[in-house]
Amino acid sequence: MVNHYPLVKGDVNKGFAESDHIIEREYRTGFYEHAYIEPETVCATPDPTTKGFKIYGSIQNPFTTRRMVAAFMGVNLNQINVFGSALGGSFGGKDDIINCMACRVALLSYMTGKPVKLTYTREESIKESYKRHPYILNYKVGFNNDGKLKAMKINIIADSGAYSSQSFFVTWRSVVHATGPYEIEHVQTDIRSVYTNNPYTAAFRGFGSPQIIFAQESLMDEIAALCNISPLAIRKLNGFKQDSITASGQKLSKHKVSLDEVIDVAIEKSEYLKKLEDYKKINNKSERYKYGIGFACSYRGASLGAEGVDATSAIVSVQADGSVYVLAGLNENGQGLRTTFCLIAAEILGTKPKNVVFLEPQTATITDGGPTVASRATLTGGNAVIDAAQKIKNVIFNNIKNELKVSDINETIWANGLISLKEPKPGFEPVSFEKAVEKSFKAGENLSAYGWFKAPDVSWNEETGQGNAYFTYVYGCQVAEIKVDTSTGKIEVLKVTAAHDVGKAINKLGVEGQVYGGVAQGIG
Template identity: 35%
Template sequence: MASSNERHIVGTSVPRKEGRDKVTGAARYVDDMTLPGMLYGATVRSKIARGKIKKISFDPGVLWDDFVVVTAKDIPGKNCIALILDDQPCLAAETINHPEEPILLLAHADRHKLRKAVEAVTIEYESLPPVHSLEESEKQSTIIWGTDNVFKKFLVEKGEVDSVWSQAAHIVEGEYFTGAQEQLYIENNGVIASFDPQHGVTVWGSLQCPYYVHKALLALCGLPENKVRVVQMETGGAFGGKEEYPSMIAGHAALLAMKSGRPVKIVYDRMEDMVATTKRHPSRTRHRTAVSKDGKILGGEIEFVIDGGAYATLSSVVLSRGTIHAGGPYYWPSVRIRTKAVATNTPPHGAFRGFGAPQSLFAMERHMDRIAEVVGISPIEIRRRNFLKPGQTTTTQQTIHEKIDLDSLLSRALELSDYHAKKKRFAVENKTGTRKKGMGIATFLHGAGFTGSGERYLNSLVGVEAGADGVVRVLVSSAEFGQGTNTVLCQIAAEALDLPYENVMIAQPDTTVVPNSGPTVASRTAMIVGKLVQSAAVGIKRTLSNAGLLGDSYTPEQFRTACREFIAAHGALKSEVRYDAPPGVYWDDEKYRGEAYAAFAWAVYVAEVSVDLASYSVTVDDFVALQEVGKVLHPVLAEGQITGGVAQAIGFALYEKVIWQDGRMVNNQMTNYIMPTSADLPPIRVFFEQNGNIHGAHGAKGIGELPMDGPAPAIVNAVEDAIGVRFNSIPLLPEDLFEALQRESLEAVTSSSNSTRGTR
């Protein structure tokens, strides 16, 4: 990033591009938009988990002539949400596979008329036996998907695992569970669709991946590429929850628009959004680990299973990331990792920040504490003895070329959190009182970008163009949804062009304007797309300099003059760059072996908790999040990402529990699905190390998902440290803690605390 200029834009906290509009209320979300003649749409959903539709009847008390009604029969193209396996219908035609499955669509000019109309549609079913848990699905006594209820399996093998058991001083086994989690973006899912025969379908929506929606609409509507246009509106949060679901709601609005010839808006309320859309995959992980006398991992078997819900959707990809992260940041001389995604009759689980990694890493990091206990060394020492080092290989046999030093990272985190002094103090203080304190750590990694060959398949294209006024525009399909895409990509382009940040803008993602730079997922935007933006921006400079219009160093005014002259002569000034896989990268999709990710971010998190034995609740009192992320492009945004991710993961660990009844979420309201408030959160202290990364723009790696991975195990490790009770399942609610204490040692704990209380 040597710049001839004094100006450094990358690495500084410039104002957010859309910040002023968001603060002043000028930002336009989809529900702020109204089109002439627009109708409102609503969805009639299944009330059963599995079965056949026998009959649909319409209550004669409703003026149905005023409504547009769409069923599967009205679909002009293929009745599916095109994604990977195309197994999910857009509207159920005959078969129901989960509660709340869309069956029929209604639209009306008065949105208040819709609710009663939805209830006036009666659907008669023939019920079939449903499957409601991962365990039930595995038993295969009822087959609900394919021939074996399995969406996808992976097997990772390294070394000779079968030979290690006889050499082991200890064999440590453990079973770990994580629950579903709702993304809870502030803005619910919503879209507007319009249709006319000349222009085809246009969808404006709250979404992460304009080209995913584009692809799904092509198949559903049976239209050619130039007759489908997708525009991303300002998006109020996503967290993965707007990766695949917008294709569904966009499809619904498009079908209503095509049938009525009028624009149709569908915006879910919170209850519908929570009950019907995707959540984080529940998981179960089993570890069996062979360990030497001095605590070195010799090898192990890991079995990781996720509950995918009723359709395949993204489960195979979530499983892939969970599989590759299952071994954590440790060196495994040998390992066998068997994983699968199974079907249940619940709405499909989907993308959510971390994407499988928080699940398998929760298990790994709880298991490390368990191994430490069995070996008889500290949670710190067990990690030090097993950390991956440069030159060693991961479970997929990817050689670590980065100069990562996890030992020092851990030491720094312990120092920042005052770990040892606190441990000592709590050991004394915990002897009395009803608040027990503990410290827990988690060390982990998160791969940035698509897995293995994924980036090669995506084949992303980005553009940068300059106008005659010298203003540069970044053209990408990467979406801003609060994480800072707009700002960071403009910073990168401005730095590459030696221009002030204010002179670079970003185009609104619109498939008729921006090229397909891939989905806005997988912590890939800053690293992969950022690098392409940087190259495209350099391309503008090179074009102008090759034309003899620009020297090595220049002022913004000279740049403007050069642009004006170039455009006068050639019509336009645009530079496009396509993803080019780094040479020597090897990935075997069959054996799941090779370079899984171009780069990893590395982290050590330390949680300090107290457990209140009067209410059995856990409070996180302090949290240190230390991570190596290559290069911090925007300190304020980066810290915000980490803080927000840690907060969301505290919810995952201690608060957020989806209550299922017959495959349906029954606590689909924010009063009963508990996410932590600011009053529940500790100071979250964020620290970075920046070792750089040759694959990312200015050395950046991905950071968006990383903070979701570590907090849950760190917190549950800290709870065990505080009260000596082992928990292997999250969310860990006060009721769980109470029941466990009942089982273990309630009497001892209360009698000692009560007597201190009485004599104080």
């Protein structure tokens, strides 16, 4: 066995005794390949300056790669400089395997004294890369006649394959989310990952959540049918509300619990209730083709949570002409991080986005910002950019406040390249950002700043599975419409309506792209 995570809330035996009905169900999920457009590629070159190596490639987490290569080659971290390149997709797949490849090319570069590049064919990529964990999920659930959930006992086995890799982290996220976005008084969950002779498994988009969502949402539909109530009604009855208590005992009071809202939007935009009746009528008349519509809900902890300390870095540097550089301790994996960070810096400084450039990161120029995983890049990295940009903004303000005739930066507005006042006096002229920068440089000010953001504290008890697992959560609901050819078994997805609470959408186009991509990958 690789690991075991228990979770206990209340008394499941008491909950089952108080239930009108008890059912047991088993669900299974399989291996899945990431299938990114670009296969793995990595290059190492000798670095005479550090007597180490420069590493380039399709690397999801440059600092992790640096740590692995340094340990493998027996050198210090400052002798390995990893350059993160724009990736042709990763979805969690270019982590462990890239680190192994980087170690190989570093060793070959050391032995030959020359640059060495290794690029996999598609066949090699599929053979050597890890997959999503297959799960066997057993649920025993007690509920009342009205569909109210009383108790849930969950046993899950995760196939880790021949190596442990990231099973510890994947299954921890699963134990937190195993009951879905539903409040249940009595819960007992046990999840174990085990070694097998299968290919090894690790990170894949969703990271321990898709398997849980499939099982839990299937279960909710079955319970609704047994209670003769609608799938919508059972989710509204049991779903998280503000101040609900999760299975891990966390009170959802420090963020907006928007489950009901995303359900309402998805149901309305998809015309779920109308189509449910329409498809019933069509199916009564059609023998070969059958139509269906259904929906599922999710909640997900954002950031690393209690898996580890969650902190990251950023650098913002304003040049003499008012143009801006942004560097980050996180990597662009195709999710739009570069655009988002530039937009954040531009908004804080009040300059135009076209004047902000994102520099490709390298591990030698910025502090380790942690891995680009767990929906944490915008949340943590964006706050680090804000921290750095705000420091520079304060310096600039101190050099122009006499000209503005105000003493508090909160009395000013920074937008569209101009610095103005919230309550301008007659004859007031806004100051251009470029002029303010020029004045600051002439005063000998430093307009570069390091930004740092550490996520709020979380907690976890390994023995009981109780604690505040994440400092915030996001909620979603998706409605799917399908057509089934009963003579061949072919299933066609006609439409998916997705509603997600993403907080503040900084780059709307990027957010939409993430949702479209997630839906497409989910369909397969």
